[in-house]
Amino acid sequence: DTAVSQTPKYLVTQMGNDKSIKCEQNLGHDTMYWYKQDSKKFLKIMFSYNNKELIINETVPNRFSPKSPDKAHLNLHINSLELGDSAVYFCASSQAGAEAFFGQGTRLTVV
Amino acid sequence: GIQVEQSPPDLILQEGANSTLRCNFSDSVNNLQWFHQNPWGQLINLFYIPSGTKQNGRLSATTVATERYSLLYISSSQTTDSGVYFCAGRRTGNQFYFGTGTSLTVIP
Numbered sequence: 001d002t003a004v005s006q007t008p009k010y011l012v013t014q015m016g017n018d019k020s021i022k023c024e025q026n027l028g029h030d031t032m033y034w035y036k037q038d039s040k041k042f043l044k045i046m047f048s049y050n051n052k053e054l055i056i057n058e059t060v061p062n063r064f065s066p067k068s069p070d071k072a073h074l075n076l077h078i079n080s081l082e083l084g085d086s087a088v089y090f091c092a093s094s095q096a097g098a099e100a101f102f103g104q105g106t107r108l109t110v111v
Numbered sequence: 112g113i114q115v116e117q118s119p120p121d122l123i124l125q126e127g128a129n130s131t132l133r134c135n136f137s138d139s140v141n142n143l144q145w146f147h148q149n150p151w152g153q154l155i156n157l158f159y160i161p162s163g164t165k166q167n168g169r170l171s172a173t174t175v176a177t178e179r180y181s182l183l184y185i186s187s188s189q190t191t192d193s194g195v196y197f198c199a200g201r202r203t204g205n206q207f208y209f210g211t212g213t214s215l216t217v218i219p
Binding site: 035040043044045048088092098099101105 | 141144156159197207211
């Protein structure tokens with residue numbers, strides 16, 4: 001049973017398209033996150049979200065938006081994709097600031 | 112935000128060797144984790160260690176919270192230990208700050 005699962009694992013798309021990455025956690029955690037890993041392997045927070053608060057990293061373009069239909073899901077929508085958006089995107093979850101668990105990542109390639 | 116420095120950035124070991132990886136934080140953190148990113152890109156939880164020492168098989172970790180650093184020990188390294196090791200810390204709020212990683216290659 002996968003604790004944090006993301007789909008798709010790979011995503012290749014053209015510039016200008018809109019795409020979504022889905023994330024689900026079955027750990028009962030109250031907080032979910034999206035991280036971006038760039039080509040140099042650096043992991044940077046994009047969003048953190050619980051049922052009370054959405055915290056957005058101010059460096060994230062507003063083309064990126066998180067959508068949470070319920071506590072167990074946090075999807076990432078990206079509009080007007082650009083070449084620089086190519087990266088690996090990780091979803092994660094934790095409970096009240098405790099140990100975080102990560103999904104397997106989604107490798108996004110924009111061509 | 113918190114700056115997280117990891118050392119060394121790159122490490123090559125002969126199989127069977129031991130190593131110590133270090134993580135320094137610019138400010139105090141309440142929670143700290145070590146991860147292994149394997150060659151397939153998965154982030155594997157190694158330790159959740161805000162303070163003290165923990166051991167799991169050939170791996171152990173020590174965090175000295177008052178001095179804002181953590182150490183990861185790998186003993187009797189194996190080729191499957193290859194990959195990138197990250198530490199991440201959180202102070203207040205929800206965000207984990209990641210280090211830049213240590214890239215480990217274990218050669219047979």
